[in-house]
Amino acid sequence: MLPEFVKIVEVGPRDGLQNEPVWVPTDTKVEFIRKLAQCGLTAIEAASFVSPKWVPQMRDASQVLQQVGPLPEVRLSVLTPNLQGFQRALEADAQEVAVFAAASEAFSQKNLNCSIEESLERFRPILEQAKGLDLPVRGYISCVLGCPYQGEVAPQAVVELAQELTRQGCYEISLGDTIGLGTPRKAQCLIEAVAQEIPLEQIALHFHDTRGQALANLYAGLEMGVQVIDASVSGLGGCPYAQGASGNVATEDVVYLLEGLGIATNLDLPQLIETGRFICDAIGKPSQSKVNQATP
């Protein structure tokens, strides 16, 4: 049973640019986000309040957010890995924050420098303060279909983490196939397991296309009624832990799929293609979207 409408969460300005090696000037980032909004996107992940030492690409997160300012009908979210980042996000008037956990103990240790349990402890004050401020918090779970270090990840580990993040106040859980290991039935089994514990409409799919499986996996998720999909225009970014150039699934390709399935998105595909070209020109890289490549 396909959904009638799917919300796309555009992660290009954050998950995308954060993983591109080049520096993108603040003005370009701001123009990029404005263009994305003009495509009809209402959920845009705009920046990450991480340490500039580790992720210099995001060192202008505050300026980006403040220069963009409030956009009608758009919610700009930012990644806040810790309380310090959360404070900076508040000062920059972020409209939503996101926290990031891993379903794999090995990935949590290597990527977040702490255990899964410790990462949850780290988020707790963020979620508490956000609740007091009525600020929506999104929860990311990475490695839901496999981990570059430990291989298999038990669906139960994802389910428990999703439950815990929801209990702590996350309004939406984004299930990340961080290195694109999944295939459709595996994705469906996971979604089924998670949907037994948290409402289906609170589940988002964040699938990377590292092995070309993302659209097939998304289609499998849509068949189960999933209504939220994360995508990055022109496939910007990707996971630095995944070999190969490909990373995030491209928004253009997802929208082409959704349109072909008769699912409404309220997005302007030609304008998305144009925006993908704008940012790819800016970073000097060809678009990773096949729809974009195939369009004259």
Next chain:
Amino acid sequence: MLPEFVKIVEVGPRDGLQNEPVWVPTDTKVEFIRKLAQCGLTAIEAASFVSPKWVPQMRDASQVLQQVGPLPEVRLSVLTPNLQGFQRALEADAQEVAVFAAASEAFSQKNLNCSIEESLERFRPILEQAKGLDLPVRGYISCVLGCPYQGEVAPQAVVELAQELTRQGCYEISLGDTIGLGTPRKAQCLIEAVAQEIPLEQIALHFHDTRGQALANLYAGLEMGVQVIDASVSGLGGCPYAQGASGNVATEDVVYLLEGLGIATNLDLPQLIETGRFICDAIGKPSQSKVNQATP
């Protein structure tokens, strides 16, 4: 209901190399085909007996076929667009031939220089002679999910052509989404319509990945029980009428999907990856397979 086993028809040496601009020496083609056989492939489209004037890449089709010779448990097929090509194929001891029609009148005129009806007339003597010789004939239908010239293609046009080719003696009908316009539900509607007239096990899917939808569409076909998939190792080739670099779906990516779905193929994926690299090195082009790119 997924099938338990899927036969991959490897089209790299023909549909792939035919659409690559560089000349591949005969010895390399021969080694390529032998390597493919070592991966476990039993159906390999080895060459095309077309006019060397139009497709110089295939001018050594006879030598390729004769140098490869019979391979145990492998059937080497060749494309024979007309009676002249068919005679050459017979002289070269082809084990199977294929004919190629279009479901779009406009594409038939531009690509085959004749109407659909005339192309069927052209195939008739090939199919008659093949029957007398007990030589299997495969029928390709292109543009089944859309045409670069006329846009929409009615499923009924595909169904009628599939019926006619089957009546004339084709043992398998390969449904080609030549410029990769399809999406999953459209593909399923088409398969359903064709399967009402010819047995499902005689239907092959030949989907191009021009817009990144091929694996999603193949998964949709697998859900309907389709058991034969055409693919090209490392995504070699593509349609010259399609803008953008991408064409045939990559065998490696299809096999990764099938393995993930628990569908047997009897193929050796690491060896396929190695073979993809061998031929990509030979033509000086990066592999278009994401599984290949993601493999160290």
